[in-house]
Amino acid sequence: MKPAAALTGLQSTGAAVFRWQRFSTGSYRFERTEPREHVLLSVMLAPMQSRAAVGGQQVWDGPIHRGQVRLLQPSQSASWDTRSAFDILHVHLPMPALTAAAQDQGINFAGFRGTHQPLYQNDRVAHLLARQLALSIGDNSRGAREQADLSVQVLIAHLLNSYELSSTQPRVASQGLMDALRYIERHPCEKLCIARLAAIAAMSEFHFAREFKRAFGTSPHAHVLAVRLQRARNALEISGKTVLEVALESGFADSSHFARVFRKAYGISPTDFRQSRQNS
Secondary structure, three states, X not given: OOOOEEEOOOOOOOOEEEEEEEOOOOOEEEEEOOOOOEEEEEEEOOOEEEEEEEOOEEEEEEEEOOOEEEEEOOOOOEEEXXXXXXXXXXXXXXXXXXXXXXXXXXXXXXXXXXXXXXXXXXXXXXXXXXXXXXXXXXXXOHHHHHHHHHHHHHHHHHHHHHHEOOOOOOOOOOHHHHHHHHHHHHOOOOOOOHHHHHHHHOOOHHHHHHHHHHHHOOOHHHHHHHHHHHHHHHHHHHOOOOHXXXXXXXXXXXXXXXXXXXXXXXXXOHHHHHHHHHHO
């Protein structure tokens, strides 16, 4: 079975992202038999039924819900069987990238929680980032690859904060940070200054900016900009709105500012990007 979409060799992380989709039913088996040099993150983009095994021992038999995740160590062999349709995002995270990101956070990387007993877990942040990645893969342009690379960097920071083994307790993002993250995703066109986001998170501005960067590996401003650019890209591809309308509805002050930011991020103007997508 070929992936529905793929993006490999991302520049700063070396990660690879694959989307596996099946709309029919019937028996299907996935196997990972050889040792790998990466941690495998699976994110369920749609619910499914599955029976999973690690090292020949069954570890799961039942429903897997939308938004649940699973981490698999490089040395682990694994398989799963299903008769249902599925939509899964696999993110292959190279060990050197995980080790380097951990060092940046002052962590001596020792692996992830949950990988020795691989059950599917609810993870709202990983699901949110997986949805962003799903929009980027399949487009091999420089801008799409940079957008995907940024999402993977945020994802790695989140995994280190939530599942890394060296601390006694996982450092899960607080409810206030999650509220701010969801607000950015749902209202990117609003004026989202640090003061407003900090108020949503019920934190001081300084504490919010520091904790957001610690939890998600990027600043609030950079994440807001990334969400706005992704929204604009999608609108340019599928809508007939003018560049000005796309700019304003994506949270940019005017079309000139939008064009400068878009070109800096993707190496192409919004107008030329739309034309290239129409011609492809």
